[in-house]
Amino acid sequence: MPALPLDELQVTQKDADTGRLCTLPALHPERIVSRHFVLYVPPPASCAPSLLEEFLERANFITQDLCWLLGLPHDLFWCQVIFDESLQKCLDSFLSSAPRRYDRPCPLPPSVQKVQNDLHRYVFLTFLRMSTHKESKEHHITPSVFGEILYNHYLFDIPKLLDICVLFGKGNSALLQKMIGNIFQQQPSYYQDLDDSVPTLLQVFSRILEIFGIKQDSESAEPQKLESQKKTTPLDMPEEELQDAVLYICDTSSTLWAFLEIFPAAAQTVQKHDILNKLSSFYELAFSELEAAVMKRKFGDKSTKLDLWRRLSHSKKKLLEICHIIISETCLQPILEHRTENIQPVVEDFLQILTAFLPERRFLCDYDELYPVVEDVNLLQQVSPSLDETRTTYLLHGVQSAWTDTKRSRASTVPP
């Protein structure tokens, strides 16, 4: 006979006060151990012994506690995960502040790095166990209840999922794809949460432009207050602020990219907010001005210029890759994989998206360099012979003229 799912199991245990046997649901707050998980604090930037000691103490506490947690039987693991708030805070603190490899590098002593690496592994294993509703034949949770547990107790949320992808995605992508896929499959409300998060995500890009004092289209028509302060620009803003803002772009583009790379099914949801149009405008507005400023400015430390340049280049590449994942997932793959019966609306979406890119000359050239538009158009022509040739020719001429306008050269791909 198959074992009952954990959410239907009852256990008998001694009452702590009376000593009498009592029956409880297997998932019950009384079954947790008061462990007090401490919060994670990232390794210190300096190697001051006292700071390192505190980091090590915290990290060792968390490592030992997570090792203990992972050693618990299935029922007690889930009780602890659901009802121990200190555990959730501990995990969230790790996700939000653990160093990313693209942050400012700060080499750690080998012993400290080892502790950080161990912790990294235990956090991943904890999230892996939390995203699995069927651990074995005997140990499982009813899928719908599992979805409710994850969502109602905020065991996963959109920022956490993004952090998990950027922290663990590079080396563990296959496993992570299954984890994230299972979470969204068992709890579709996460798609709604993703949908609700996109406006905030887009605000981050607007905020970055604001920090740099770069005007957006929507702003330029508005009358400016006379007494409003003079805006700073990437050329004259304090060096530290410029560095922080570039780090912000770098983190934002890397994190969003990592999430879409691991879970491309999210593309449909994010594109509902016309994200491609907004990202291409951001790209066009921000990078030429930022790159020019980085080239022109003098920095206290010579390595800063190269560091900023690297981060800008990286961010540009990530944004282009994000756009390509979205286009591929929303337009190209559904056609190529025959996911849709009527390909006409999808082809139309593709043409509209690419046509909307035409005014963003610099973005278009960079995108076309990485993902030649002509190849996608050729592909569509093969599967949709009725493709409007006038529109595709207009599009390809637009791409060609963007190359000409930006004074860059490449082999002509426009049909004669």
Added chain:
Amino acid sequence: MVLPRLTGALRSFSNVTRQDDYRGDSSDLMTKRSKLREQVLESDLTWKKITQFITGILDKKEHEAIKENLKEILQAAKQIVGTDHGQEAIESGAAYLFRILYDKESIGQIETMAIKQMFGPFPSSSATAVSNATYKIVSRLNQDKLKKLELLFREQRDEGSEFFGKNLTFSLDMYTLEEIEDMPLSRNTETEDITLDF
């Protein structure tokens, strides 16, 4: 310094997370340390159990010397634990110290930190005394008896040696900065590296 992050903005400004305000400070660590002390006090591995086990596996002729070593450990534990929490706390402390030092020849950085985490600042001479006495006891045990002692500790340890995902291949590889586009030299306006002084 807190770095600007996309997920930081999502946590602060979207409505899809539980709004928690938490910051790791020293009070957080103090609570944990006292929780750890509670755990040691409640541990099944009592001082009595250790002393009975050791005297049980050694010849009677060695008992006198062993008793002296055990007494030294208990006295040094008193210095480290303090007398505020009574004899029970001292004995739990002695059991803890014996457990973390029995397979070490001397006190290293990790052990020092573990003792400090558990009991706060402590006189190093007392820790050395525990270490020496423990070493003397353990050196009387042959391989077979030492294995039995290890087994006793392993049975009592709550950090399971088996845990979920233990044999899973995990990669520490993380996303790094992409290879860069060359910085166009023609646009480099910094001139300090260029000299016209031939």
